[in-house]
Amino acid sequence: MIYTEIEYQSELYTKSLELRYKILRKPLGLRFTKEFLSDEMNNFHLAAIEDNEIRAVVLLKPMEDNIVKMRQFAVDSKYQHQGIGQKLTKLAEQFAGEKNYKKIVLHARKSAVGFYLNMNYTLISKEFLEVGLPHYEMEKILEK
Numbered sequence: 001m002i003y004t005e006i007e008y009q010s011e012l013y014t015k016s017l018e019l020r021y022k023i024l025r026k027p028l029g030l031r032f033t034k035e036f037l038s039d040e041m042n043n044f045h046l047a048a049i050e051d052n053e054i055r056a057v058v059l060l061k062p063m064e065d066n067i068v069k070m071r072q073f074a075v076d077s078k079y080q081h082q083g084i085g086q087k088l089t090k091l092a093e094q095f096a097g098e099k100n101y102k103k104i105v106l107h108a109r110k111s112a113v114g115f116y117l118n119m120n121y122t123l124i125s126k127e128f129l130e131v132g133l134p135h136y137e138m139e140k141i142l143e144k
């Protein structure tokens with residue numbers, strides 16, 4: 001498995017979009033809009049790749065004050081619970097740290113809160129709804 005950045009609008013990006021649709025959108029009966037996708041042009045796209053296929057993907061969106069937002073985390077169904085998400089999170093943290101971001105924030109689905117707690121993210125909000133699902137805001141300060 002290779003853990004690396006992928007280029008926006010590359011062939012691997014298209015595959016990563018298909019994976020995000022399958023894991024994050026289709027089960028909710030939702031689609032990606034043009035506006036949603038053009039907004040991620042300035043995001044960093046990180047992925048786990050095997051045999052030229054995307055097994056997992058996550059985006060980092062630059063925010064104000066040296067903060068980056070982790071979003072759109074999706075591991076392909078067959079590959080979940082094998083440590084791939086954990087490794088991709090570590091790559092994202094290293095990547096963000098090297099670019100001098102000081103903190104990662106994210107909106108965790110309630111079902112994934114345990115995963116992020118396991119990766120030492122802290123809960124910083126009450127439950128709220130996003131895409132119709134219960135979510136919590138979480139954060140992690142990046143160590144030097």
Ligand SMILES: CC(C)(COP(=O)(O)OP(=O)(O)OC[C@H]1O[C@@H](n2cnc3c(N)ncnc32)[C@H](O)[C@@H]1OP(=O)(O)O)[C@@H](O)C(=O)NCCC(=O)NCCS
Pocket residue numbers: 023024073074075076079080081082083084085086087107108109111112113114115118
């Ligand atoms: C949530 C998700 C990103 C985690 O990635 P993953 O590759 O399946 O997770 P890992 O195998 O790396 O798990 C690492 C650790 O977290 C734990 N863990 C994984 N998913 C968990 C969950 N949903 N709740 C609690 N703990 C979880 C595992 O037990 C593991 O700990 P261990 O190795 O000590 O047993 C992935 O399962 C996924 O894409 N789920 C569907 C989409 C989704 O919910 N995305 C996140 C939206 S915020």
